[in-house]
Amino acid sequence: MEASFAELDALVALITSAVQDVKAEYRRLQYEFPSLDDTKPHPLDMEHTPPKLKRAVQSIHGACAHLSTLVTTPAHTLALRGGDELYKSGIYLSDTLSDAVTGPSLDPSLTSFAAYYKAPLWQFWIENPHSFERFRFSMTGYAWLENMYSVEKGAVPHSLTPCVCTLVNDIGGGLGHMTMHIAKLHPNINVIIQDIEEAVNQAIGYWNGFGPELVANERVDFLPFNFLQEAPVEGCDFYYDCGYEQKANDALCGQIKHILHNWTDDAANIILTNVRKAMKPSARVIIQGYIIQSASEEGMEDDSDLMPRAPKPLLPNYGEGHVIRYYMDIVMMELLNSQQRTLVEYKRLGESAGLEFVKAYDCGELSALEFKLP
Ligand SMILES: C[S@@+](CC[C@H](N)C(=O)[O-])C[C@H]1O[C@@H](n2cnc3c(N)ncnc32)[C@H](O)[C@@H]1O
Numbered sequence: 049m050e051a052s053f054a055e056l057d058a059l060v061a062l063i064t065s066a067v068q069d070v071k072a073e074y075r076r077l078q079y080e081f082p083s084l085d086d087t088k089p090h091p092l093d094m095e096h097t098p099p100k101l102k103r104a105v106q107s108i109h110g111a112c113a114h115l116s117t118l119v120t121t122p123a124h125t126l127a128l129r130g131g132d133e134l135y136k137s138g139i140y141l142s143d144t145l146s147d148a149v150t151g152p153s154l155d156p157s158l159t160s161f162a163a164y165y166k167a168p169l170w171q172f173w174i175e176n177p178h179s180f181e182r183f184r185f186s187m188t189g190y191a192w193l194e195n196m197y198s199v200e201k202g203a204v205p206h207s208l209t210p211c212v213c214t215l216v217n218d219i220g221g222g223l224g225h226m227t228m229h230i231a232k233l234h235p236n237i238n239v240i241i242q243d244i245e246e247a248v249n250q251a252i253g254y255w256n257g258f259g260p261e262l263v264a265n266e267r268v269d270f271l272p273f274n275f276l277q278e279a280p281v282e283g284c285d286f287y288y289d290c291g292y293e294q295k296a297n298d299a300l301c302g303q304i305k306h307i308l309h310n311w312t313d314d315a316a317n318i319i320l321t322n323v324r325k326a327m328k329p330s331a332r333v334i335i336q337g338y339i340i341q342s343a344s345e346e347g348m349e350d351d352s353d354l355m356p357r358a359p360k361p362l363l364p365n366y367g368e369g370h371v372i373r374y375y376m377d378i379v380m381m382e383l384l385n386s387q388q389r390t391l392v393e394y395k396r397l398g399e400s401a402g403l404e405f406v407k408a409y410d411c412g413e414l415s416a417l418e419f420k421l422p
Pocket residue numbers: 170187188219220221222223242243244247273274275276304305306307310
């Protein structure tokens with residue numbers, strides 16, 4: 049079927065014609081046209097906007113929003129529109145940050161979420177199982193926003209040898225939707241879901257509902273654990289083939305998706321150190337998450353191979369085009385006093401836990417960072 053680009057073309061035509069109107073109005077008014085770098089007030093900020101200019105600006109706003117919606121996934125558009133707990137507690141962010149005690153604190157119990165709900169996030173979820181379950185299911189929807197099929201490329205970064213069984217440990221896996229997706233696509237990959245007990249119990253129900261054949265064929269195991277206090281499972285029977293010609297029983301791959309952004313550097317170090325303790329020499333850890341890039345030329349890091357710079361006049365990090373990861377940076381601060389990280393910060397975190405950075409993979413919205421034992 050031939051694609052119809054009628055709406056796309058109509059929106060672009062509308063923007064082009066509205067831009068001509070804007071230019072004509074500025075010429076008529078004999079005003080300088082502002083630049084993206086301007087910090088000074090413009091005369092039009094304080095004046096009645098002529099109707100033709102107003103209509104043109106409204107058209108550009110509306111058409112650009114429609115254009116964005118048209119070319120991105122519905123999940124992407126929805127994620128920018130709303131939410132429940134995190135949006136409600138966000139109203140406390142300014143108070144929390146301006147307070148002398150909570151402002152500079154990295155304590156996960158001194159957040160704007162805790163101020164609103166009178167409990168830190170993890171405790172709130174244990175006390176409100178319905179919210180906790182809804183959050184877990186929202187993570188499965190969120191995977192669509194992140195382009196699940198690209199995320200899978202990061203979780204399975206190496207050529208797979210079908211004769212060798214692979215065990216992926218989904219650390220803090222929640223429902224394990226991502227590893228279920230991977231196990232369905234790759235018959236030689238088996239999965240362990242490790243998370244806190246409440247999460248693991250929900251994961252069992254999820255796999256029985258959506259992947260009963262994987263449960264029946266014993267391709268998944270569920271083991272509760274606390275990654276701040278203990279190492280994940282070691283000495284597995286099935287191992288990850290990383291394409292390094294390793295023997296069948298000397299590799300375990302740990303996948304850690306959207307975990308470290310929940311924790312400060314100190315706590316993330318404990319989690320990774322616990323993972324390292326479980327690793328055999330050829331094991332790999334795959335950390336999946338958002339990578340933060342500088343919005344200005346200054347402070348740019350050595351990450352351009354992973355994430356090419358945007359052409360000017362866009363900001364080097366694509367600005368609004370990559371805005372979700374920056375929203376999620378603020379959201380992590382609001383919920384847990386934690387943060388998204390840059391590539392350099394992730395490498396540093398791995399090193400501090402005794403892991404060596406191997407490679408970064410572009411997985412759509414997310415990146416996957418591969419670490420090994422030195
Ligand atoms: C943001 S969710 C990510 C879930 C999943 N990896 C995903 O991408 O959908 C964070 C997960 O960390 C788990 N978690 C939090 N504290 C934990 C702990 N101390 N030990 C093990 N898992 C924990 C939560 O239960 C939750 O499933």
